[in-house]
Amino acid sequence: MFNYTPENQLSIFDFKTDFESKLDPNNRWVKMAKILDWDKFASIYAMNFGSSIGAKSINARVVIGALIIKHIEAKDDRGTIAIIQENPYMQFFLGFDHFSSEPIFDASLFVHIRKRLGNDSFDKMNQTIISKALNLEATQEDSSIKSDDEETKNGNQNPNSNTKNKGKLQMDATIADAHIKFPTDLSLLNDSRVKSEELLDLFCKKLKIKVPRTYRREARKNWLNLSKKKRKGVKEIQKGVKKQLSYLKRNLKNMDEILDKHPELLKILDNTQYKYLLVIHELYRQQQEMFQEKKHSVSNRIVSIHQPHIRPMVRGKAGRNVEFGTKINVSLQQGYARIDQLDFEAFNEGIFLKEQVENFKKLNGHYPELVQTDDIYMNRENRDYLKERNIRHTGKPLGRKPKVSLNRYQKEKLKKERGERNHIEGKFGQGKSKYKLNKIMARLSDTTESWIGAIIFVLNILKLSKDVFWLNFKWLMSSIIHQFESKLSCPIQNNFQRARLDFQNQF
Numbered sequence: 001m002f003n004y005t006p007e008n009q010l011s012i013f014d015f016k017t018d019f020e021s022k023l024d025p026n027n028r029w030v031k032m033a034k035i036l037d038w039d040k041f042a043s044i045y046a047m048n049f050g051s052s053i054g055a056k057s058i059n060a061r062v063v064i065g066a067l068i069i070k071h072i073e074a075k076d077d078r079g080t081i082a083i084i085q086e087n088p089y090m091q092f093f094l095g096f097d098h099f100s101s102e103p104i105f106d107a108s109l110f111v112h113i114r115k116r117l118g119n120d121s122f123d124k125m126n127q128t129i130i131s132k133a134l135n136l137e138a139t140q141e142d143s144s145i146k147s148d149d150e151e152t153k154n155g156n157q158n159p160n161s162n163t164k165n166k167g168k169l170q171m172d173a174t175i176a177d178a179h180i181k182f183p184t185d186l187s188l189l190n191d192s193r194v195k196s197e198e199l200l201d202l203f204c205k206k207l208k209i210k211v212p213r214t215y216r217r218e219a220r221k222n223w224l225n226l227s228k229k230k231r232k233g234v235k236e237i238q239k240g241v242k243k244q245l246s247y248l249k250r251n252l253k254n255m256d257e258i259l260d261k262h263p264e265l266l267k268i269l270d271n272t273q274y275k276y277l278l279v280i281h282e283l284y285r286q287q288q289e290m291f292q293e294k295k296h297s298v299s300n301r302i303v304s305i306h307q308p309h310i311r312p313m314v315r316g317k318a319g320r321n322v323e324f325g326t327k328i329n330v331s332l333q334q335g336y337a338r339i340d341q342l343d344f345e346a347f348n349e350g351i352f353l354k355e356q357v358e359n360f361k362k363l364n365g366h367y368p369e370l371v372q373t374d375d376i377y378m379n380r381e382n383r384d385y386l387k388e389r390n391i392r393h394t395g396k397p398l399g400r401k402p403k404v405s406l407n408r409y410q411k412e413k414l415k416k417e418r419g420e421r422n423h424i425e426g427k428f429g430q431g432k433s434k435y436k437l438n439k440i441m442a443r444l445s446d447t448t449e450s451w452i453g454a455i456i457f458v459l460n461i462l463k464l465s466k467d468v469f470w471l472n473f474k475w476l477m478s479s480i481i482h483q484f485e486s487k488l489s490c491p492i493q494n495n496f497q498r499a500r501l502d503f504q505n506q507f
Contacts, residue, residue, distance in 0.1 A: 042061060071455050085100075169332070170331065177439060180306070193251060199273065328341065330424065372393070373394065383395070394417050427459065
């Protein structure tokens with residue numbers, strides 16, 4: 001049963017601790033707790049509960065807040081529970097009214113939370129953050145307009161009432177790398193052989209029969225001798241693969257014979273073990289096909305028996321020609337990111353440009369004025385789509401060079417707009433270097449999706465915190481300058497108004 005306490009928390013001065021001290025209102029967790037819309041987050045989280053009966057769940061704010069802390073601090077599940085247990089500021093962030101030295105919940109619950117919260121839920125939370133950021137900016141603009149006597153009448157206009165194209169939209173795709181070892185045919189066959197031996201031992205133990213001959217010691221010895229060599233020849237690798245295929249084939253044959261006689265043994269396998277059984281059979285088929293036909297690729301190739309949903313994706317980048325993970329197509333608006341597409345198979349991100357632009361309109365009420373992408377998005381169909389809606393783009397023009405060249409101002413403007421596309425590259429860099437977007441530790445497909453969505457969600461929260469700080473700073477400077485202007489005469493005041501606007505535009 002869903003459980004949530006509405007956002008009516010005590011102030012930080014009423015937070016009770018075991019020490020003779022009060023919480024610092026300038027602490028980052030205290031500030032962050034104030035700017036987030038916990039009620040909307042809780043309503044989104046509540047959509048994942050199908051029944052109102054049963055035991056109460058963990059408070060929604062505690063669950064969402066713990067995920068935020070986990071990815072901001074880049075901790076594992078157990079480390080997150082431990083650091084919250086030690087930190088009163090984090091407990092205040094989770095909505096507690098007093099300090100507690102007890103764990104907020106068992107670390108294993110994170111797995112169930114990730115299964116419940118997918119990318120769709122995090123995308124709705126991201127939309128909430130983006131809408132709040134846009135409203136803050138619109139409120140700041142309205143307040144600055146109302147402070148000027150000449151523009152008081154225009155200050156009450158709705159910022160979304162004008163349907164003219166506004167804003168910039170940046171798009172790009174990247175790979176969220178899975179935390180797996182680099183796959184080779186030898187290592188995959190060895191892992192499959194070891195797992196098949198575990199399953200075979202389980203069946204024989206249940207039937208109380210002697211384990212068939214597996215040559216496991218010889219197989220491990222052959223694999224170690226070859227894997228420890230720094231330089232391996234092609235013939236050596238082929239010979240090693242052939243041996244491992246024969247060992248795995250023998251194990252699978254023995255298991256199939258046992259299961260044919262005793263099909264009830266499948267019932268003793270849990271979901272994970274049964275999944276391993278299917279994956280090992282499929283991996284053997286793929287490796288046997290590549291070995292016989294002397295090729296190095298096969299459709300839906302398995303690169304990890306623990307994460308069979310992961311696929312190799314050819315990127316063609318320097319140093320990393322192939323990456324293994326989840327491909328995400330991301331759009332960026334004023335520094336706030338959204339995952340528009342997420343897939344474990346490779347896809348052409350250019351075909352989703354229309355959908356991303358329409359998502360922008362659905363959120364903002366208007367189309368973007370400028371779309372900043374690389375050339376893979378700029379096919380002829382997408383160019384026609386943008387032209388029909390009067391949306392500019394930074395793609396290179398097709399066909400011959402125009403007879404009339406751009407002037408200096410136009411060239412500088414185009415160069416600047418194309419350079420602004422690097423903002424989304426910087427967002428990827430921030431996620432990968434600081435928040436482990438390139439090291440996804442989840443093993444299941446649904447938990448991997450949730451893990452990636454949570455990282456993008458955290459990046460938007462940090463961006464919102466930064467924007468709120470600068471908006472407050474701008475408002476403070478504007479009020480100081482306005483008070484100073486009111487003491488001056490009217491002719492001099494107009495000059496200071498222009499100077500104030502120039503000063504504000506610098507931030």
